[in-house]
Amino acid sequence: MVTQSELRDRSEEKKSDVNNSYWAIENNRERGEPYHTALRALSHDTEEIVSCELLLGNVTEARQWAARLALANRSFIHLIETRTDEIPKSTLGTGGSRAMWGIFGAVLAGDERLIATLAAQMHSFEFIDRYTDPEEFYWCGSFLAALLADEPAGAKRARDTFEQVLDNPGDHWRGTRDVQTGLIEHDSDRVTNGIERILNYHREHVENLPRWRELLPLSASVYVLVARDYGLEIDIESEYLSDAIREYSLDERISLPQPDYLKDHLRVPAESASAE
Numbered sequence: 071m072v073t074q075s076e077l078r079d080r081s082e083e084k085k086s087d088v089n090n091s092y093w094a095i096e097n098n099r100e101r102g103e104p105y106h107t108a109l110r111a112l113s114h115d116t117e118e119i120v121s122c123e124l125l126l127g128n129v130t131e132a133r134q135w136a137a138r139l140a141l142a143n144r145s146f147i148h149l150i151e152t153r154t155d156e157i158p159k160s161t162l163g164t165g166g167s168r169a170m171w172g173i174f175g176a177v178l179a180g181d182e183r184l185i186a187t188l189a190a191q192m193h194s195f196e197f198i199d200r201y202t203d204p205e206e207f208y209w210c211g212s213f214l215a216a217l218l219a220d221e222p223a224g225a226k227r228a229r230d231t232f233e234q235v236l237d238n239p240g241d242h243w244r245g246t247r248d249v250q251t252g253l254i255e256h257d258s259d260r261v262t263n264g265i266e267r268i269l270n271y272h273r274e275h276v277e278n279l280p281r282w283r284e285l286l287p288l289s290a291s292v293y294v295l296v297a298r299d300y301g302l303e304i305d306i307e308s309e310y311l312s313d314a315i316r317e318y319s320l321d322e323r324i325s326l327p328q329p330d331y332l333k334d335h336l337r338v339p340a341e342s343a344s345a346e
Contacts, residue, residue, distance in 0.1 A: 072285070074126060081122035084115045088138075091115065104156050106149055110164075112142040113171060114282040120178060121285035124312035132314060133179050133324050140175030140184050143168045147195055166208030169195050173214045177292045180318045189215040205235040206243060213250050217296065226254055241271040242287075249293045258302040265290050265297075269308045291315050 072080070091112040098105035116139040123132035146168045150157055169192050176184040192215035209232035216224030229250040236243055245267030252260030272279070272287040290311055295318055297304050 077122045077126050077285075081119050081126070084119045084122070087115045088112060088119070104149055104153050106146060106157055106161050109142055109146045109149065110161075113139060113146065113168070114280075116142060116175075117171070117288065118282035118285070120175075121282075121288065124291070124314045125285060127312075127314050129314050129317045130324070133181070133318075136175050136178035137181060137184055137324060138175075140172050140179055140188055143172030143175060144188060144191055147172065147191060151195070165195065166205065166211065170207045170211030170214075173211045173218075174288060174292050177214070177218070177295055178288065179324060180295070181324050185218050189219045193219070206232055206239075209235060210246060214292075214296070217253060222254070225250075229254060241267045241274075245271065246289070249297075252302075253293075253297060253300060256300065256302065258297065258304060261293065261297045261302055262304055262306060265293050265304065265306055265311075266308075268293075269306070269310050272310050286310055286312060 091108045094108035095105045095112075098108065116135050119135045120132050120139060123129075123135060147165060150162050150165055150168075154162065172188045173185075173192060176188040179185075192211055209228050213225055213228035213232060216222075216228055229247075232250065233247055236247070239247070245264040248264030248267065249261050250264075252258070252262075252264060268287055268290045272290075276284050287310055290308075294304050294306070294311065294315055
């Protein structure tokens, strides 16, 4: 694993890249052009920052950057839904993956408003292109959206469809399937086994992963948080599972520093507006 000093340097480097993405987004908006490339870079950079900050033990900062991860992907989905004709087909086909990462970011932010917002968007999102984005990403996100919205029938349907679309899955997706089944059945052992499979897959394939995904398999942290929120005991020790997630709660609100472009994309559910 990298040193604490290297993690700090890496996080600062990516934060600088995020500012460049903000500039590119605003520049494209002023010219009336879609900014999907900048949003994709923003998603990758914020994902890497979240991993760095978790490993550094900076829980509040990790949560704030996870919120940006969620909102970047929310913006991406909104963009491909509203400007479909202007975006390459290959980019449209990544919608399922972007929706899944939006849900992951919302859980890692630990903010009820974000979770409700991203879950609602996931429910309304139509799977745009079945040929360029493997369907498992979409149904993985759809499962979490239904589960977090307290819709067990929808979660089971998403889990069943997820299992149907898997084609010779590796341990990462097998582990995901075990986690889904364990959450539906409230079986902590099955959830634990699934998370351990995801962690083992990451350990065995880390050298082949993209730079922004090599530090941590954030999906494992997401599933630990969701399982704990469901009252399940998950006791796993791994260099790829940050101790910082033990300090999380899924009902604490966070604030994004101003100015922040992505905060404009957060819509607080009506029932929560009076509490602001």
